[in-house]
Amino acid sequence: MSKSVKLYQFSRKVHKWSGLILSVFFMFIAVTGLVLVYMIPFGVADELRTGKESSPDQAIPMEKVVSIAASEGLPGTDSVDDIFRIEYRPSANVYQVRFNNSQGVQIDASTGKVLSTNPDYSTFLITLHxxxxxxxxxxxxxxxMTGLALILLSxxxxxxxxxxxxxxxxxxxKTRDSEI
Structure with missing residues (x-):
């Protein structure tokens, strides 16, 4: 058997077994990625609200954002240590405060008014993904290993x-050359 045929057969075995074994991880990454893409229509994440239009230099200070979010009395959000992340969205003029327990608060960046306190599981999904x-x-x-295997499979x-x-x-x- 030629080396190229042996390489082809070896390639088929590697492709089959690495694909079978790692398909579990590929599926997990694909499913969590799809849920992340469609998290608002699925109701997993709270839709971004829009605050009062103003410039970013008129935004309330971070200390006030933290105190407003902590004072909302959401379950499992007793202190500042429970805050996972604070995002400022200038296009909507909104602060999004995300807590460790998938609670979320959206605050108008110029007035400090609470716009939403719906649960937000996007942080959990991101950490899974x-x-x-x-x-x-x-x-x-x-x-x-999954990434390297995907390259190998390709x-x-x-x-x-x-x-x-x-x-x-x-x-x-070869047939054409032999006919000539």
Whole structure:
């Protein structure tokens, strides 16, 4: 058996088994990614509200944003330590305060008025999707192996697609050359 045929057969085995084993991780990443893309229509995230129109230099100070969010009395949001992230959205003139327990508060950046206090699971979904929910060991081992395997699957797939085409072309060329 020629080296190219052996390489082709080896490529098929690697492609099949790495694809089967890692398909679980591919599906997990794909499903969480799709939910992230469609999180507002699915009701997973709170739609961004719009605050009173003003310039960013008229925004209320961060200390006031923290005190407003903490004073909302949301379940499991007893202190400033419960805040996961604060985002300022200049296009909507809104602060989005996200708590560790998937609670969210949207505050008008110029008036300090609370616009929404709906649950927001986008932070949880993001941490699932990027692997940080499971810890750095998952992110730097499983996701690295998954990414490298996807590259390997791509190259082995290209090879498995291209090798038969190459062989057919060479066979046609050989028959054409022998006819001449």
């Amino acid at each position: 990027d692997g940080s929910f499971f810890g750095n060991w998952y992110r730097y081992t499983i996701l690295t 190259f082995s797939g290209y090879y498995m697609f291209g090798f038969p085409l190459y062989k057919r072309l060479m066979a046609k060329r």
